[in-house]
Every structure is written in C-alpha cells, then in structure tokens.
Amino acid sequence: NAGVTQTPKFQVLKTGQSMTLQCAQDMNHEYMSWYRQDPGMGLRLIHYSVGAGITDQGEVPNGYNVSRSTTEDFPLRLLSAAPSQTSVYFCASSYRDRAGGYTFGSGTRLTVV
C-alpha cells in the first residue's frame, strides 16, 4: 500500500547506544520530516528535507542526524541515545508545497534505559 513506512515499530536502547530509525515513502513526495511526540508537548520538529540532498534543522535537532540521498528514504540517526530521547517518533511526507497535507507513518516508540 502506498504511504509512509517506518521501522522498527518499537525499540529499547541502552544509554549511549546508537541506532537508525528508518522512513520510506513511495508517493514521490519531495518533502519529508521527522517529529517526536511527548506527552503534553505535542509534535516537535526534529529535522526536515525539501528534497534529495537538502536537509535542515527543526526545533529540537540536538542528538539527531539525518541525510537524504534518495527521494524515497529519510533515515533518522540517534548518535548516542539518552533517556531524554525516549519518545514516539513520526516520519511525515508531502509534496513540496505541502498543499495536500502531510502523510504520516505509524510511528516508532523508542525507550532509552
């Protein structure tokens, strides 16, 4: 089915470990972004990309890296996991003008112990 696919759905990490959250879309969307959702905080933008080879920081970029080598994929890397990064992570994509709204993935629930 067309849409945004996030893997894994659940992950437990130890403090200091690194990992990559995967995000792929098959709608030929130029725009992709990563949000984290915490209770009472809504969704906060981590990083976003307006096209292959172009990325920029959002509101809470520290501790995360991204790259966009293809239109389809936008992985989020946690460099050295901290308990403060325990959250639910959502990837979203849209056409460049975002006029049709975002399509969201189903999320990755990450726990850092």
Add this chain to the structure above:
Amino acid sequence: SQQGEEDPQALSIQEGENATMNCSYKTSINNLQWYRQNSGRGLVHLILIRSNEREKHSGRLRVTLDTSKKSSSLLITASRAADTASYFCATDDGGTGANSKLTFGKGITLSVRP
C-alpha cells in the same frame, strides 16, 4: 516553539452533539491544517484552509479561519463515538524553500460518549 495553541485541551461530549475546537497562532501563515490522531496511531490529515479562505467544509467537518484574529476553529457536527481522538492544528508558513515547515500545536483530546 509551537505556533498553534488549541483550546480547550480536553473536550467531552455526548454522541450526536457538535464539537467545536479552537486554535490560535502567532505569526503569519500560508495555510492552517487540522489532523486527527487515534490512540497509538499516526496523524491523519483532515482538512486544509488557505490564508485567503474563511470557511471550508468536508463532510461533517467545518473549519473557519480568521487571519485578523489569528485563529481557527474546527467544528465536528453530529459527533460519533468513532470521533474520539486527539485533534491537532498545524500552521504552515508557506513557500517551498528550505526554511518552510509545518508547526503543530499540543492537541485537543475529544471524547465522545455513546
């Protein structure tokens, strides 16, 4: 920092009643969007209203936008138990440049009692 702020934070109504949710924002926007999130799921796009529009309808949804007051409202008519979810407004600063982005509020929890 978040652009949109929804009001109220939580709303509980009886099935069949109308639900009205409000969103205020601070800076100029290109468009405003509303999303729904069911428990444990990703967000689903409901409706988008552009800055030059005042009202828009989609099925049982009606959204209004007042750019002079920097506010929007989402009305769900004849609510159903299945409408129970969190609702988010999101503001888009417009453009296609590298700095353009969508900013979400903290959300409203709607409970519809059967």
